[in-house]
Amino acid sequence: MTQNIKIRKGVDIKLVGTPAETVSVAKRSKTYAVKPPDFVGLTPKLKVKEGETVQAGSSLFYDKKKESVQYASPVSGKVSAIVRGAKRRILAVIVEADASDTYIDHGALDISKSSSEEILNRILEGGMFPFFRQIPFDVVADPSDSPRSIHISGFDSSPLAGSSCSSLEGRVEDFQNGINALAKIAGEGGVHLGVKPGCNVFGSVTGCTKTEFSGPHPAGNVGVQIHNTMPVNKGEVVWTIGYQDVANIGSLLSSGKYMPTKVVACGGSECANPQHVSALVGAEVQSLTEIPEEASNGDSVRIISGSVLTGEKVEKDGHLGAYHIGLALIPEGNESRFLLSNGWLSLGLDRFSMSKSYLSWLRPKSKEYTLDTNLGGEERAFVVTGEYEKVFPFDIYPVHLLKSILVNDIDAMEKLGIYEVSPEDFALCEYVCTSKVPVQQIVREGLDTLRNELG
Amino acid sequence: MKFVKNIIESVKPHFEEGGKLSKFWVVFDSLETFAFTPGHVTHNGSHIRDGIDLKRTMFTVIVALLPALLFGTWNIGDQYYASIGQDAELIDKVFIGLHKVLPLIVVSYGVGLGIEFLFAGMRNHSINEGFLVSGMLIPLIMPVDVPLWMVAISVSFAVIIGKEVFGGTGMNIVNVALTSRAFLFFAYPKQMSGEIWIHNVGAAKDAGALVDGHTGATALGHLAGTVGKAMDSVEVTGIMSLFAEGGMFSLHNCIIGNIPGSIGETSVIAIAIGALVLIVSGIASWRIMASFLAGGLVMGALFNLMGMNAYMTIDPAHQIVMGGFMFGMVFMATDPVTAASTNTGKYIYGFFAGFFSIMIRVFNPAYPEGVMMAILFMNVMAPLIDHYVIQANINRRLKRLQTT
Numbered sequence: 001m002t003q004n005i006k007i008r009k010g011v012d013i014k015l016v017g018t019p020a021e022t023v024s025v026a027k028r029s030k031t032y033a034v035k036p037p038d039f040v041g042l043t044p045k046l047k048v049k050e051g052e053t054v055q056a057g058s059s060l061f062y063d064k065k066k067e068s069v070q071y072a073s074p075v076s077g078k079v080s081a082i083v084r085g086a087k088r089r090i091l092a093v094i095v096e097a098d099a100s101d102t103y104i105d106h107g108a109l110d111i112s113k114s115s116s117e118e119i120l121n122r123i124l125e126g127g128m129f130p131f132f133r134q135i136p137f138d139v140v141a142d143p144s145d146s147p148r149s150i151h152i153s154g155f156d157s158s159p160l161a162g163s164s165c166s167s168l169e170g171r172v173e174d175f176q177n178g179i180n181a182l183a184k185i186a187g188e189g190g191v192h193l194g195v196k197p198g199c200n201v202f203g204s205v206t207g208c209t210k211t212e213f214s215g216p217h218p219a220g221n222v223g224v225q226i227h228n229t230m231p232v233n234k235g236e237v238v239w240t241i242g243y244q245d246v247a248n249i250g251s252l253l254s255s256g257k258y259m260p261t262k263v264v265a266c267g268g269s270e271c272a273n274p275q276h277v278s279a280l281v282g283a284e285v286q287s288l289t290e291i292p293e294e295a296s297n298g299d300s301v302r303i304i305s306g307s308v309l310t311g312e313k314v315e316k317d318g319h320l321g322a323y324h325i326g327l328a329l330i331p332e333g334n335e336s337r338f339l340l341s342n343g344w345l346s347l348g349l350d351r352f353s354m355s356k357s358y359l360s361w362l363r364p365k366s367k368e369y370t371l372d373t374n375l376g377g378e379e380r381a382f383v384v385t386g387e388y389e390k391v392f393p394f395d396i397y398p399v400h401l402l403k404s405i406l407v408n409d410i411d412a413m414e415k416l417g418i419y420e421v422s423p424e425d426f427a428l429c430e431y432v433c434t435s436k437v438p439v440q441q442i443v444r445e446g447l448d449t450l451r452n453e454l455g
Numbered sequence: 456m457k458f459v460k461n462i463i464e465s466v467k468p469h470f471e472e473g474g475k476l477s478k479f480w481v482v483f484d485s486l487e488t489f490a491f492t493p494g495h496v497t498h499n500g501s502h503i504r505d506g507i508d509l510k511r512t513m514f515t516v517i518v519a520l521l522p523a524l525l526f527g528t529w530n531i532g533d534q535y536y537a538s539i540g541q542d543a544e545l546i547d548k549v550f551i552g553l554h555k556v557l558p559l560i561v562v563s564y565g566v567g568l569g570i571e572f573l574f575a576g577m578r579n580h581s582i583n584e585g586f587l588v589s590g591m592l593i594p595l596i597m598p599v600d601v602p603l604w605m606v607a608i609s610v611s612f613a614v615i616i617g618k619e620v621f622g623g624t625g626m627n628i629v630n631v632a633l634t635s636r637a638f639l640f641f642a643y644p645k646q647m648s649g650e651i652w653i654h655n656v657g658a659a660k661d662a663g664a665l666v667d668g669h670t671g672a673t674a675l676g677h678l679a680g681t682v683g684k685a686m687d688s689v690e691v692t693g694i695m696s697l698f699a700e701g702g703m704f705s706l707h708n709c710i711i712g713n714i715p716g717s718i719g720e721t722s723v724i725a726i727a728i729g730a731l732v733l734i735v736s737g738i739a740s741w742r743i744m745a746s747f748l749a750g751g752l753v754m755g756a757l758f759n760l761m762g763m764n765a766y767m768t769i770d771p772a773h774q775i776v777m778g779g780f781m782f783g784m785v786f787m788a789t790d791p792v793t794a795a796s797t798n799t800g801k802y803i804y805g806f807f808a809g810f811f812s813i814m815i816r817v818f819n820p821a822y823p824e825g826v827m828m829a830i831l832f833m834n835v836m837a838p839l840i841d842h843y844v845i846q847a848n849i850n851r852r853l854k855r856l857q858t859t
Contacts, residue, residue, distance in 0.1 A: 377508020
């Protein structure tokens with residue numbers, strides 16, 4: 001019997017440009033990028049130089065602090081650039097792709113007969129380990145930890161999200177292999193899969209505890225699912241991984257090859273052809289979908305790798321982020337707004353708002369909105385109370401936790417439950433905030449402070 | 456609106472750093488952002504944002520205040536003509552009302568915003584919108600004939616001592632509007648208990664033009680006169696008859712609001728419309744309003760049971776429609792900055808604020824307006840309530856850790 005948990009707090013923001021169910025295959029991108037900043041907590045140490053040829057699965061760099069964690073090239077080709085930012089921080093390793101891939105062959109592994117150590121080592125050397133993240137701190141997991149349990153959210157509930165049925169079409173066997181492998185390396189808590197009621201793609205999957213989560217976003221956030229089933233206590237470590245990455249682990253172990261496929265949901269009001277596109281991790285965004293001409297000057301269309309609530313702004317020639325399974329194109333909102341026509345005194349029929357102070361709440365719930373990137377106001381002190389609580393399905397007081405982070409009170413952060421949250425869980429708080437507080441950034445800083453403090 | 460935008464853009468350089476008028480940047484910035492929501496965009500985190508901002512929030516509260524303001528304006532004139540026994544047209548009553556209300560609004564906003572600009576300039580930050588609401592609340596809780604200079608002083612006190620010393624909007628401990636009222640009450644007790652609740656009532660009395668029964672006192676002022684006197688004395692029964700059906704302060708009249716009192720507080724119907732706006736839009740907490748109401752009714756019912764003096768025998772439903780109870784419940788107790796911030800805390804906070812409102816007014820005739828005292832007291836207690844609510848959450852988490 002699958003347990004069903006109803007998430008009552010949250011909101012589904014309906015945006016124009018929902019991706020169609022169809023899955024097309026992206027054209028092969030000219031270059032692929034592995035971007036160290038995608039992996040929180042990573043201190044990269046390069047293993048390749050510019051101009052070197054690599055195979056698909058070759059390690060490009062590894063983590064200085066966790067040396068066994070390898071970051072692999074998704075394709076074979078030539079390292080064309082190592083992009084550095086301030087203080088020579090490595091921002092990206094760019095690989096110019098060959099016409100077709102040659103792989104490093106790790107050989108197939110019989111999961112049922114292998115030990116957990118063998119499986120973990122294969123995941124590490126095969127380059128799939130960085131896709132594990134851990135709670136607390138929402139950073140790349142540490143292979144020397146033994147996780148209490150491993151959690152997978154089987155669906156994305158964010159705006160413009162893709163469908164897991166489309167994304168996993170034909171990959172259920174890989175997914176099952178991945179689950180079998182995770183079951184070996186998970187601790188006593190086992191492997192947990194959160195599924196959406198009515199989604200049949202996981203129907204045949206065994207070897208994990210399935211829980212149904214219904215309700216609005218953030219029901220699909222793995223942090224929400226963990227909190228509502230097996231909350232993380234101080235001292236415990238759990239690992240999380242995306243459902244597509246589970247299938248990629250399955251394929252790595254059964255084929256011996258690193259083929260990090262992602263089915264990316266491309267959508268948004270500026271996206272000409274909203275649909276699912278299958279590509280490799282790190283592909284150029286323009287290989288996934290047509291980028292409108294206006295985007296080239298960079299001030300009329302925002303290209304977001306990932307979800308509109310948590311993703312990262314990329315340029316037209318940018319690359320897909322490692323954890324991202326969405327690509328959104330929405331208008332920039334850099335025009336100022338006159339108070340009566342579309343500013344703060346307008347009727348606001350086109351302004352989606354959690355509060356009902358704009359008249360858009362009178363429109364049908366299914367109405368899709370075109371939202372842009374305008375802040376919609378200026379940053380202010382915390383004034384309104386109770387609004388975060390409406391979209392934050394945790395037994396945690398979000399504003400008080402944020403305030404404890406702002407005053408850097410580590411003891412209070414611990415007590416108020418910082419070990420259970422990741423920035424993405426606060427994305428809707430940031431969305432609804434009247435005072436336009438950069439909530440996710442504050443949570444990230446709090447997690448980093450605590451991580452440094454605890455060594 | 457390109458035209459206005461162009462003008463703003465053309466004068467902008469003068470106000471920017473290095474410009475001739477850079478000292479007035481705060482003023483310029485607040486006017487510019489008042490007219491045009493800036494084209495600021497998100498950078499990371501959530502790329503889309505809710506359409507609401509603090510300006511809209513405050514504006515919604517102003518909209519919710521309009522029924523009370525309009526009714527109060529009419530009521531000033533209505534009370535005036537009733538007290539001298541003359542019939543008058545609607546327009547005449549409204550005219551008298553505007554004649555009294557507009558100067559109050561101008562003084563309240565003028566003084567309050569002036570101080571806000573000054574502090575924002577000193578601290579070099581932009582103007583927060585908090586005073587947009589406070590500036591409208593203050594006239595509505597003033598007696599009609601309060602001297603304007605007193606209003607100016609009380610607003611200055613409230614904004615500086617009540618808010619700015621704590622760091623401005625969002626940081627204050629007690630409600631700004633109530634602080635100004637409390638300041639008036641304690642600084643000028645003689646004037647505040649005088650004949651200022653109906654326009655010109657003092658002069659009319661001296662001239663002998665006053666209609667019988669119109670003493671210019673409010674419902675609570677009358678009731679305070681019953682305390683300490685025998686329930687069956689002539690004086691008390693006389694006062695209590697005002698509250699019976701057909702009396703000046705009958706339940707019916709208290710709900711309609713055509714009685715003397717602070718400008719915005721008298722009409723329960725007008726306030727209820729405002730409450731509806733605030734609850735539907737989600738701007739103010741229904742939790743606080745509901746528990747406040749419950750607190751007042753419970754206290755009123757307890758007094759009924761005790762029945763030790765005439766004041767206590769008033770029906771709870773009648774208690775809560777008199778004085779500033781309703782206005783305080785909808786517009787004062789719900790101020791998010793000074794109320795409890797946790798949802799559980801809001802129930803506790805609201806309940807006790809309502810409870811004490813009725814208790815203070817009945818127990819202490821020196822403070823007929825118990826609502827003000829009760830809310831200010833609970834403002835101070837709100838952080839304590841939140842502390843215990845949050846401590847319970849922390850304990851829950853610790854307990855979970857111990858059981859696993």
